[in-house]
Amino acid sequence: MALVAARGTLLRAGVRLGTEAAACGRNGTRRSASHRVLVEPDAAAGIATIKFKNPPVNSLTLEFLTELIICLEKLENDKTFRGVILTSNSPGIFSAGLDLREMCGKNPAHYAEYWRAVQELWLKLYVSNMILVAAINGASPAGGCLMSLSCDYRVLADNPRYKVGLNETLLGIVAPFWFRDTLVNTIGHRASERALQLGLLFPPAEALQVGMVDQVVPEDQVHSTALSVITQWLAIPDHARQLTKSMMRKATTDNLIKQREADIQNFVSFISRDSIQKSLQMYIEKLKQKKS
Numbered sequence: 001m002a003l004v005a006a007r008g009t010l011l012r013a014g015v016r017l018g019t020e021a022a023a024c025g026r027n028g029t030r031r032s033a034s035h036r037v038l039v040e041p042d043a044a045a046g047i048a049t050i051k052f053k054n055p056p057v058n059s060l061t062l063e064f065l066t067e068l069i070i071c072l073e074k075l076e077n078d079k080t081f082r083g084v085i086l087t088s089n090s091p092g093i094f095s096a097g098l099d100l101r102e103m104c105g106k107n108p109a110h111y112a113e114y115w116r117a118v119q120e121l122w123l124k125l126y127v128s129n130m131i132l133v134a135a136i137n138g139a140s141p142a143g144g145c146l147m148s149l150s151c152d153y154r155v156l157a158d159n160p161r162y163k164v165g166l167n168e169t170l171l172g173i174v175a176p177f178w179f180r181d182t183l184v185n186t187i188g189h190r191a192s193e194r195a196l197q198l199g200l201l202f203p204p205a206e207a208l209q210v211g212m213v214d215q216v217v218p219e220d221q222v223h224s225t226a227l228s229v230i231t232q233w234l235a236i237p238d239h240a241r242q243l244t245k246s247m248m249r250k251a252t253t254d255n256l257i258k259q260r261e262a263d264i265q266n267f268v269s270f271i272s273r274d275s276i277q278k279s280l281q282m283y284i285e286k287l288k289q290k291k292s
């Protein structure tokens with residue numbers, strides 16, 4: 001059902017499924033027919049590396065989200081792959097989170113389609129049967145941080161510019177309950193309460209201290225560390241690890257699934273408010289001015 005909806009979006013966006021599908025092929029060479037998601041499969045190791053390639057900042061546009069969802073679904077259904085590393089093809093930015101322009105100046109039907117895709121990506125990541133490791137090689141605010149929090153393990157490059165956190169309040173918006181739950185499940189209630197209200201973006205040492213990431217390593221070791229972590233996790237029998245993961249996480253995803261339509265309606269009415277549109281426009285303007 002979700003895949004059908006995602007494919008509908010891709011077709012409307014003019015992406016040819018035949019070539020997109022090839023992006024997740026399994027023979028050891030890089031296939032990059034998908035525009036925004038590069039997949040480097042290592043079938044012998046049972047690991048694939050997904051590299052985000054949505055310039056300039058890997059923001060989660062509807063097209064990028066859709067390609068990611070389809071790619072994850074294909075890997076999930078291909079028993080060759082038991083582990084996936086998520087990283088950026090552009091070191092310096094892991095992901096700027098949700099695309100601000102998708103949430104600004106559009107109509108309610110667009111907001112609803114967009115939010116459904118955001119939900120779908122989170123659901124795919126959070127209860128994936130595969131071992132997911134985030135190799136965070138750049139800044140990762142808000143939705144970018146959510147993607148890494150949805151993985152099983154996070155390795156962050158040691159660079160003070162690479163901050164991670166859920167900074168929604170700084171934009172005048174509110175992280176939805178399932179962003180909150182994902183954070184609480186990772187760093188606990190009190191730390192989440194403070195981080196969410198203040199919209200904190202943590203530099204590496206603080207991110208490690210609060211538990212937003214599991215390891216901080218020199219920039220040139222992020223991928224190799226992610227690989228060695230995934231190799232350790234691969235040694236655990238899949239069925240036992242998967243059931244355990246499900247036991248830990250399913251209640252959280254069930255909570256969204258049971259109120260998915262209401263959550264979409266909440267988002268649409270919240271984001272359509274004049275005051276919220278103004279806040280987002282001001283934030284976009286601030287990003288522009290930062291440059292000049």
Ligand SMILES: CCCCC/C=C\C/C=C\C=C\CC(=O)SCCNC(=O)CCNC(=O)[C@H](O)C(C)(C)COP(=O)(O)OP(=O)(O)OC[C@H]1O[C@@H](n2cnc3c(N)ncnc32)[C@H](O)[C@@H]1OP(=O)(O)O
Nearest residue numbers: 059096097098099100101139141142143174176270287288
């Ligand atoms: C009570 C009911 C509640 C219901 C729920 C309701 C609502 C919840 C709603 C939403 C939840 C949203 C979660 C999000 O993810 S919001 C997005 C938050 N993201 C950010 O704050 C990141 C902003 N960007 C940055 O901080 C920097 O760009 C970054 C550190 C990532 C990179 O810095 P750098 O200096 O390299 O690059 P810039 O010059 O700043 O940017 C280049 C270019 O890219 C544009 N851009 C940046 N971020 C975004 C983005 N998220 N979306 C779209 N475009 C982005 C930036 O504007 C520049 O564009 P241009 O000027 O070159 O045109």
